[in-house]
Amino acid sequence: MNSITPMTTPSTFIPEEIQQHLGSGDAFQQIMHMQGQVFRDVRGRKTIMVELGGNRYFIKQHFGVGWKEIFKNLVTFRRPIIGAKTEMLAIRKLDEIGIATTPFVAFGEKGSNPATLRSFLITKDLGDIISLEELAADWQKNPPDMKLKRQLIIAVARLARNLHANGMNHRDFYLCHLCLDAKAFSQSQIKLYLIDLHRMQIHHKPYNKGNMKDIAALYFSSLDTGLSVRDYLRFKHYYGKGLTGDSSSFWQDVVQRANGLYKKFHSDKFQKRLQLEKGALKNE
Numbered sequence: 001m002n003s004i005t006p007m008t009t010p011s012t013f014i015p016e017e018i019q020q021h022l023g024s025g026d027a028f029q030q031i032m033h034m035q036g037q038v039f040r041d042v043r044g045r046k047t048i049m050v051e052l053g054g055n056r057y058f059i060k061q062h063f064g065v066g067w068k069e070i071f072k073n074l075v076t077f078r079r080p081i082i083g084a085k086t087e088m089l090a091i092r093k094l095d096e097i098g099i100a101t102t103p104f105v106a107f108g109e110k111g112s113n114p115a116t117l118r119s120f121l122i123t124k125d126l127g128d129i130i131s132l133e134e135l136a137a138d139w140q141k142n143p144p145d146m147k148l149k150r151q152l153i154i155a156v157a158r159l160a161r162n163l164h165a166n167g168m169n170h171r172d173f174y175l176c177h178l179c180l181d182a183k184a185f186s187q188s189q190i191k192l193y194l195i196d197l198h199r200m201q202i203h204h205k206p207y208n209k210g211n212m213k214d215i216a217a218l219y220f221s222s223l224d225t226g227l228s229v230r231d232y233l234r235f236k237h238y239y240g241k242g243l244t245g246d247s248s249s250f251w252q253d254v255v256q257r258a259n260g261l262y263k264k265f266h267s268d269k270f271q272k273r274l275q276l277e278k279g280a281l282k283n284e
Contacts, residue, residue: 011108011109011110012027012028012107012108012109012110013106013107013108014027014031014106014108015105015106017052017053017055017105018031018052018057018105018106018122020053021052021053027108028108028110028120031059031061031106031108031120031122032061032063032108032118032120034048034050034059034061035048035050036048036049036050036059037049037050039058043065043069044062044063044064044065044066044069045060045061045062045063045065045198046060046061046063047059047060047061048061049125055124055125056124056125057105057122057123057124057125058102058122058123058124058125059120059121059122060084060087060120060121060122060123060198061120062082062083062084062117062118062119062120063118064082064111064115064116064117064118065080065081065082065115066115066116067115070082070114070115079201080114081198081199082114082115082117083109083117083118083119084107084108084109084119084120084121084198085107085109085119086197086198086199086200087121087197087198087200088104088107088121089200089202090168090197090200090202091103091104091123091197092104093166093168093202094168094194094197097162097163097166097168098162099159099162099163099194100191100192100193100194101193101194101195101197102123102124102125102126102193102195102197103123103124103126104121104123105122105123105124106120106121106122107119107120107121107122108120126179126181126193126195127181127182127183128181128182128183129179129180129181129182129193130179130180130182130185131175131176131177131178131179131180132152132156132175132176132178132179132180133174133175133176133221134176135180136175136222136225136226137225139225139226139227140224140225140226143226148188149231150234151190152190153227153231153234153235153238154234154238155190155192156178156192156218156235157234157235157236157237157238157239158238158239159178159192159194160173160214160215160218160239161238161239161240161243163194163214164206164207164210164211164214164243165206165243166206167202167203167204167205167206167207168200168201168202168203169200169201169203169207169210169211169213169214170194170197170199170200170214170217171199171200171201171210171213171214172196172199172217173213173214173215173217173218174217174218174220174221175218175221175222175225176221177194177195177196178192178193178194178195179192179193179195180192180193181193206243208243208244208250211243211244211250212250212253212254212257213257215239215254216253216254216255216257216258216261217258217261219232219254219255219258220257220258220259220261220262220265223258223262236251
């Protein structure tokens with residue numbers, strides 16, 4: 001569980017385990033300027049990994065998105081993500097409903113202007129994990145053990161149901177953001193983590209359209225894993241009919257959206273952009 005109580009949303013929270021590795025100056029500024037192994041570097045946001053006192057941490061640094069990005073989201077009826085608080089609140093909510101994720105360590109936020117708001121989030125490294133994308137990468141050529149595959153499908157379906165039943169939408173719900181604890185997995189135990197929560201939305205009740213988009217993203221990311229019709233039916237059974245409204249139209253929308261994502265992902269334009277992003281990270 002994280003160190004912030006459910007009713008507390010501080011502007012800055014830095015525990016002693018981080019403070020002791022900082023200098024005597026402004027702790028917020030030091031963390032915002034900290035350097036480390038770069039995992040993500042896009043306009044207004046950077047994710048790095050650092051080692052402090054023998055422990056590894058991920059730091060999400062948000063530098064302000066600018067009014068252009070905010071207006072672009074608003075005109076398309078999307079809620080703009082302006083800082084690290086979204087992910088902090090998501091971690092807290094996941095803790096409450098029993099979905100494992102990256103452990104919260106520290107948070108800081110400065111500014112009142114949403115376009116220039118700066119913030120950070122520090123989480124503890126989960127250690128030896130493997131994403132379901134990595135695990136299933138060669139399933140078409142080397143099918144997994146049937147019992148293991150069933151267990152994984154049921155575990156993912158139940159996690160998705162729990163997430164959506166509690167009004168949460170991940171908005172990047174791909175196999176790469178569902179990870180297994182490698183040690184537990186080596187002992188034939190399934191322990192799933194849900195990661196990369198910076199776009200998470202929390203609603204007062206289940207949001208059918210958001211749920212559909214999440215499941216479509218998950219379905220899209222599984223299309224090249226060699227899953228069978230029976231596998232998808234098993235997922236639908238354990239995900240449950242109660243969350244899908246008109247069940248037939250829900251799943252039709254899932255398939256249609258997933259196919260659209262698949263076509264976009266494999267387009268020349270998207271692949272070129274993806275290679276540029278990967279190249280930029282290698283050059284860091």
